[in-house]
Amino acid sequence: MRRRLILQTVWLMMLTTAILTKAQESQVRERARQYEPYMAAAAARYGIDPSLLWAIAYQETRFQPDLISLKGARGLMQFMPGTAARYGLNNPLDPIASIDSAARYVRFLSDRFGGRVDLVLAGYNAGEGAVEAFRDGRRLVLQSGKIINSSGIRTGGVPPYRETQGYVAGGTAIYRNISTAGIFDATRRVAAPATAPPLSSLGKSVPAEEAERSMYMTSPTIPVIVEESKKSPNDPPTNLQTSARGEPTRSIYIP
Numbered sequence: 001m002r003r004r005l006i007l008q009t010v011w012l013m014m015l016t017t018a019i020l021t022k023a024q025e026s027q028v029r030e031r032a033r034q035y036e037p038y039m040a041a042a043a044a045r046y047g048i049d050p051s052l053l054w055a056i057a058y059q060e061t062r063f064q065p066d067l068i069s070l071k072g073a074r075g076l077m078q079f080m081p082g083t084a085a086r087y088g089l090n091n092p093l094d095p096i097a098s099i100d101s102a103a104r105y106v107r108f109l110s111d112r113f114g115g116r117v118d119l120v121l122a123g124y125n126a127g128e129g130a131v132e133a134f135r136d137g138r139r140l141v142l143q144s145g146k147i148i149n150s151s152g153i154r155t156g157g158v159p160p161y162r163e164t165q166g167y168v169a170g171g172t173a174i175y176r177n178i179s180t181a182g183i184f185d186a187t188r189r190v191a192a193p194a195t196a197p198p199l200s201s202l203g204k205s206v207p208a209e210e211a212e213r214s215m216y217m218t219s220p221t222i223p224v225i226v227e228e229s230k231k232s233p234n235d236p237p238t239n240l241q242t243s244a245r246g247e248p249t250r251s252i253y254i255p
Contacts, residue, residue, distance in 0.1 A: 043184075048103055117175060121175075
């Protein structure tokens with residue numbers, strides 16, 4: 001009798017969790033819809049895949065534009081003050097401006113890493129300098145004195161941080177699923193405005209404060225295919241001594 005009650009209780013808990021999860025995902029989907037046209041337009045302006053912006057926004061904030069992390073990352077796409085200044089983003093809590101700046105950053109990362117989705121995601125989470133340090137097997141010293149990859153190991157690019165590895169795995173799965181679902185099939189043809197913000201800020205070094213940025217969302221393990229594209233010949237230089245975030249710790253507000 002007791003075993004039966006325990007099984008019933010477990011079943012009810014699982015059912016309740018499933019119902020709540022479905023409701024939460026429905027709310028996320030509704031929030032996402034209002035930003036998808038802006039993601040499509042920004043992606044068209046800077047020549048990137050809007051599905052990748054979608055995957056990043058999902059992992060960062062579940063499309064909630066007013067979130068501020070404990071480390072100070074702000075807005076829909078979770079910009080730290082230094083990165084916001086780097087891309088001329090005056091108000092990270094403005095979701096449309098945040099999407100535009102994120103698209104520019106993704107384009108920069110895509111050019112820098114030859115269009116590799118896994119490294120773009122790793123760079124967005126841990127910083128492009130950290131990705132390059134672990135790709136090339138070398139030490140990276142930040143302005144703060146913090147050392148990235150002190151042992152000089154090679155990982156292929158994705159830093160061996162649990163948070164970043166989870167971010168990349170979840171992001172590639174979401175990216176693949178959104179691409180397959182064709183969410184942007186109708187909106188990806190949105191014409192870019194005649195005037196777009198200049199890309200002059202790309203390539204500036206990331207302030208040492210970026211070493212403290214933190215984001216993480218646990219995603220289910222789903223087999224994915226990471227697509228690659230040709231590297232742009234216009235790869236802007238970066239001061240690698242100050243262009244990475246260090247190993248992060250979770251600090252984002254995610255329901």
